[in-house]
Amino acid sequence: MTRLLATPIRVGHVVLPNRIIMGSMHLGCETEADAPQRLARFYGERAKGGVGLIVTGGVAPNPQGRFGADGTVLDHPSQLDHHLPITDAVHQAGGRIILQILHCGRYARHDDPVAPSAIRAPISRTTPRELTEAEIEATIADYARTAALAIQAGYDGIEVMASEGYLISEFMAPATNHRTDQWGGPLSHRLRFLDRVVRAVRGAIGECLLSVRLSMVDLVEGGLSGDEVVAAALVAEQAGADLLNSGIGWHESRVPTIAHPVPAGAWAWATARVKAVLSIPVSASNRIDTPERAEAILASGAADLVSLARPLLADPAFAAKATGGQAGAINTCIACNQGCLDAMFDGRPASCLVNPRAGREGEFVAVSVAAALKLAVVGAGPAGMACALEAAARGHHVTVFEASQHLGGQFALAERIPGKETYVATLDWFAAELDRLGVTVKLGRAATLKDLDGFDQVVIATGVRPRRPDIAGIDHPMVALYDDILSGRRTAGQRVALIGAGPIAFDVALYLLGPSAPFDAEWGIDRTLLQPGGLAVVEPAEAPSRAITLMQRKPGRPGADLGRTTGWIAKAKLQRAGVAMLAGVAYRHIDDAGLHIHVDGTDRLIEADTIIVCSGQEGDDSLAQQLAAAGRIVHRIGGARQASGIDALRAIEDGTRLGLQIG
CATH class of the missing domain: 3.50.50.60 (FAD/NAD(P)-binding domain)
Known part of the structure; x- marks a missing residue:
C-alpha cells in the first residue's frame, strides 16, 4: 500500500502528482559533446517513469564554483542550447525538472578553489583562497544570474545546494568559517550567505519552484548542532524557499551515509526534527530504497516527500510502479555504489550495476527479433540471467541451465555479508522477470552436450570458481x-x-x-x-x-x-x-x-x-570449447569470457549487451 506516496502535494505554486522527487546526481557526461542528447534521454526516461519532480546534477554559478577544470557552469545565454533539449524531453514526457545550483567551494578540484576561509578540506589537495567581501557579493549575484538563465532554458525552478560541505555549508559551519566580518562569527552572520543567496534566487525566478537542500546533520567536527540546523532551515524558509530537501553529512565525513552498510531509512529522524518547525514541505533522503520504506517515512510524519537518486538509476519506472500497484516489479537499488559513485570518482560516467542502461539509454536499445531463436544459456549467475532476460524480452525462446539449486552464482553469496543483505533483492527481481518472460529455468542441471542438442545458439555463462x-x-x-x-x-x-x-x-x-x-x-x-x-x-x-x-x-x-x-x-x-x-x-x-x-x-x-x-578466480570454458569443436554457435559472457577482475557490474553488462544483440 502506497497511498501517501501516490498522493499529490502542493509545493509553492505547483501541484506535484506524487511525493517522489528524483534527487540530484551527476552522470559524468555533462561536458561531453553529446551531453544534451544523453541527458535528455536520461531525464526524459525518468519523467516518463512517473517521478513527481526531477532535480538535475549540480551546475556551478561561476567558474570558481565548478567541480573540476571542465565542470559544468551556467553563466551566459550562449549555454542555453545545452539545456533546452533536457527540459524539452522532460516536459514532453509530462514531467517537471529544476536545476540545482552548486558552488563546490573548497571541494573544487581545480587551481583556484575559493571558500569562506583558507582551510583545506581533508579530501582535497588544494587549500582554497579566502573570498573577499566584494567576491562574496559577486558570487551571490552569480547565483541569481544562473537561476534566471535556468528559467530561460525551460527549467521549472531551482534547487540551491546548501548541504554536504559545499560553499554554503562552509559559510554556515564554525569549522570552515573563521571570518570576523559580517559573514562570520555568530550564527546569524554565518547564515547570512544562505539567506542572501536564497533571496537573490527567489528574486530572479519569480514564482517558479525554489528548493533548498540542507544537511539535516553535518557529521563532521565543527559542524552545525541540531538547533543550528533548524535555524538554517527557518532562514531558508523565510528567504523564500518552497521546499526543503534533506542532505545528510558532508563528503569528508567519516560516517557512511548512503552505502549498503547504512540501514534503510536511517536518517528520517534527522529530517523529522526540521519538519516539525517548518510550514513548507520537507523531503527526506538517503537510503530510501523501496516504496514500502518511503511510505513508512511519510506515514510517520518525518517528511512530506521522499528524494531518491540511485533507486531511479536502478529503475527509471520506480515511481510509476510504486504508485501503480507494481512495487514488486521494481529493480531495487542495492546501494553498492559500484556503477554510480565509484565510477564517478574514478573519472568514468555513472551507470548502475543492476541496470546498465542507466546513463546510456541510447546505447542499450532493445529491438524485437524478426525470427526467434531457440537459445540455451548455461549458467544462472548475473551474466546468464541478464542475457536470458534481454533475449527473451526481444522474442527469443530461452532455456537456462544451472548446475546448482539456486539462481545467482557467486552473487548469491553476497547477501550473507553483514550490510549486504539487500543484495537478495536483485536475485528476486531477476527470478520474477525470468518467470514473467516465460524463460525455462532448469536448476540442479549441469548442461551436457546432449542437453544442448536442438538449440540454435548457446551462451556459456558458467562464471568463475576460486583459484x-x-x-x-x-x-x-x-x-x-x-x-x-x-x-x-x-x-x-x-x-x-x-x-x-x-x-x-x-x-x-x-x-x-x-x-x-x-x-x-x-x-x-x-x-x-x-x-x-x-x-x-x-x-x-x-x-x-x-x-x-x-x-x-x-x-x-x-x-x-x-x-x-x-x-x-x-x-x-x-x-x-x-x-x-x-x-x-x-x-x-x-x-x-x-x-x-x-x-x-x-x-x-x-x-x-x-x-x-x-x-583470485578462474573460469571454465571446456563446454564452450567442445561446442565450438562440434561447429555450434557459442557465446561466452561474464567470468566464462574473462575471469580476471570479474564482478557483478561487468557480468550484468556483459549479459545485457549480448542479450540485446544475439540473433
Whole structure:
C-alpha cells in the first residue's frame, strides 16, 4: 500500500502528482559533446517513469564554483542550447525538472578553489583562497544570474545546494568559517550567505519552484548542532524557499551515509526534527530504497516527500510502479555504489550495476527479433540471467541451465555479508522477470552436450570458481575456499588466515566478524544533536570472536582494490575489530601449525585453525570449447569470457549487451 506516496502535494505554486522527487546526481557526461542528447534521454526516461519532480546534477554559478577544470557552469545565454533539449524531453514526457545550483567551494578540484576561509578540506589537495567581501557579493549575484538563465532554458525552478560541505555549508559551519566580518562569527552572520543567496534566487525566478537542500546533520567536527540546523532551515524558509530537501553529512565525513552498510531509512529522524518547525514541505533522503520504506517515512510524519537518486538509476519506472500497484516489479537499488559513485570518482560516467542502461539509454536499445531463436544459456549467475532476460524480452525462446539449486552464482553469496543483505533483492527481481518472460529455468542441471542438442545458439555463462594458489600444503584439511565458508559448507575456527586481500577477502573477514553493532553506536552518531556536527564518542569495539589475519603478495596497503566510496567503510570496520593486515607476503607452506610466510625480511608463522583462500578466480570454458569443436554457435559472457577482475557490474553488462544483440 502506497497511498501517501501516490498522493499529490502542493509545493509553492505547483501541484506535484506524487511525493517522489528524483534527487540530484551527476552522470559524468555533462561536458561531453553529446551531453544534451544523453541527458535528455536520461531525464526524459525518468519523467516518463512517473517521478513527481526531477532535480538535475549540480551546475556551478561561476567558474570558481565548478567541480573540476571542465565542470559544468551556467553563466551566459550562449549555454542555453545545452539545456533546452533536457527540459524539452522532460516536459514532453509530462514531467517537471529544476536545476540545482552548486558552488563546490573548497571541494573544487581545480587551481583556484575559493571558500569562506583558507582551510583545506581533508579530501582535497588544494587549500582554497579566502573570498573577499566584494567576491562574496559577486558570487551571490552569480547565483541569481544562473537561476534566471535556468528559467530561460525551460527549467521549472531551482534547487540551491546548501548541504554536504559545499560553499554554503562552509559559510554556515564554525569549522570552515573563521571570518570576523559580517559573514562570520555568530550564527546569524554565518547564515547570512544562505539567506542572501536564497533571496537573490527567489528574486530572479519569480514564482517558479525554489528548493533548498540542507544537511539535516553535518557529521563532521565543527559542524552545525541540531538547533543550528533548524535555524538554517527557518532562514531558508523565510528567504523564500518552497521546499526543503534533506542532505545528510558532508563528503569528508567519516560516517557512511548512503552505502549498503547504512540501514534503510536511517536518517528520517534527522529530517523529522526540521519538519516539525517548518510550514513548507520537507523531503527526506538517503537510503530510501523501496516504496514500502518511503511510505513508512511519510506515514510517520518525518517528511512530506521522499528524494531518491540511485533507486531511479536502478529503475527509471520506480515511481510509476510504486504508485501503480507494481512495487514488486521494481529493480531495487542495492546501494553498492559500484556503477554510480565509484565510477564517478574514478573519472568514468555513472551507470548502475543492476541496470546498465542507466546513463546510456541510447546505447542499450532493445529491438524485437524478426525470427526467434531457440537459445540455451548455461549458467544462472548475473551474466546468464541478464542475457536470458534481454533475449527473451526481444522474442527469443530461452532455456537456462544451472548446475546448482539456486539462481545467482557467486552473487548469491553476497547477501550473507553483514550490510549486504539487500543484495537478495536483485536475485528476486531477476527470478520474477525470468518467470514473467516465460524463460525455462532448469536448476540442479549441469548442461551436457546432449542437453544442448536442438538449440540454435548457446551462451556459456558458467562464471568463475576460486583459484587455488600453488602453495605447499594447500590441500591441508584446514584450508577452505572462500565459497565454502560463505555458503556455509565449511565453518571457520577461532584463528583464521586469509590468503588474499581483495574485495572477496574483505567480505569474508566481515562475514567472520558477524553482525555489526547498532549503526549509531558503531559510527558515533548523537541523535540529540546537542554537539556540533551530531557526533558522539565511538565506544571501543568488543573483542572480536575470532583472530583474523588478512594478507596479500603485492606490496602496498591492503584494500587498494576496494570500491572508492565503500572500501573505507570495510577497512574501518576491520581495523576496529583488530584484523591484522599484511602486505608483501611470500607464502612458504602450510602445515598443522598454520601458514608459514616471509614478510618484512622475516619468516613468520600465522597460527591458524582455518586458512581461507581468497586469491583470485578462474573460469571454465571446456563446454564452450567442445561446442565450438562440434561447429555450434557459442557465446561466452561474464567470468566464462574473462575471469580476471570479474564482478557483478561487468557480468550484468556483459549479459545485457549480448542479450540485446544475439540473433
